[in-house]
Amino acid sequence: MRQSRIAACMSSFLLAAACTVTGAASAQATPRTAATGYVALGDSYSSGVGTGSYLNSSAGCLRSARAYPALWAAAHAPSSFSFTACNGARTSDVLAKQLGPLGTRTGLVSITVGGSDSGFGDVMTTCVLRGNTACQSVVAEARSYMDRTLPHDLDRLYTAIRSKAAAAHVVVLGYPRLYRLKGTCVAGLPEAARSAVNDAVDNLNSVIAKRAADHGFTFADVAPAFSGHEICSGSPWLRSVNWLAPVESYHPTVLGQSEGYLPVFSGTA
Structure with a gap:
């Protein structure tokens, strides 16, 4: 018993x-x-600068319904969609101003960031206006920043993203090469300057990919998707200098977002 x-x-x-x-x-x-909500963070390549059509509510951030985050959200109907990407955003701006929507219900995060930190706007202005020697010099400075300072800035941001959205799948997208070498352009930057700019983009993508991998995030390389569609190609998906709207210069067009960024993101989301 x-x-x-x-x-x-x-x-x-x-x-x-x-x-x-x-x-x-x-x-x-x-x-x-x-966790089925989607939050789109980042800089002008995520906000949609270059598409020529911007949401009235986005003010200086120049967010577009034609940007890949908005296109993906429209096609997949996540339980919530927060679009905080902003023109000119650096890692510190994303950290201070864009992470509010992240939380336990966030299942997907996308981000492009690092180009503004590295001074690509100044790089292209210098390369266009001051010639090859100045261009090569400013590119070297940008690459030094990428290698020495940007990794720490990315670590701090990626740690904050994971802390706020522990359940999220985070996709970090890179940047396309800007120029088709030996392409159709008959004016503009000399070939050596175009090559230096492309090499700097490759270096930036390498730094971002390494930091993303170390934080368990997915890096999505868009360079292959843009191959054959760079500036100086027969069908560019990137804007060259736009004197009427300078802010749109060197950004993806509508096709760059819908045919370049969107399929790459969709394949990793």
Whole structure:
């Protein structure tokens, strides 16, 4: 009889323990199960600068319904969509101003950032206006920043993203090469300057990819998608200098967003 009571007590104990473990597992799974919201962070390549059409509510951020985050959200209908990417954003801007929507219900995050930190706007202005020697010099300065300072800035931002959205799948997208070498352009930057700019983009992508991998994020390389569609190609998906709207210079066009960035993001999201 005493053994029967012991056996019954043990059975009850094991059942209670099993229920406790199951309950805990369910509690842990709940946030992930509910994490179906999408948050789009980043700079002008994510906000949609270059598409020529911007949302009235985006003010100086120049967000566009033609940008890849908005196109993806329209096609997949996530439970929520927060579009905080902003023209000119650096890693510090994303950290200070864009992470508010992240939370336990965030299941997907996309981001492009690092180009503004590295001074690509100044690089292209210098290369266009001051000639090859000045261009090569400013490109070298940008590459030095990428190698020495940007990794730390990315680490700080990526750590904050993971802290705020523990259940999220984070896709870090890179940047396309700007120029088709030996292409159709008959004016503009000399070939050596175009090559230097492309090499700097490759270096930037390499730095970003390494930091993304170290944080368990997915790096999405868009350079192959833009191959054959760079400036100086027969069908560019990137704007060259736009004197009427300078801010759009060296950014993806509507096709650059819909045929370049969107398929790459969709394949990794």
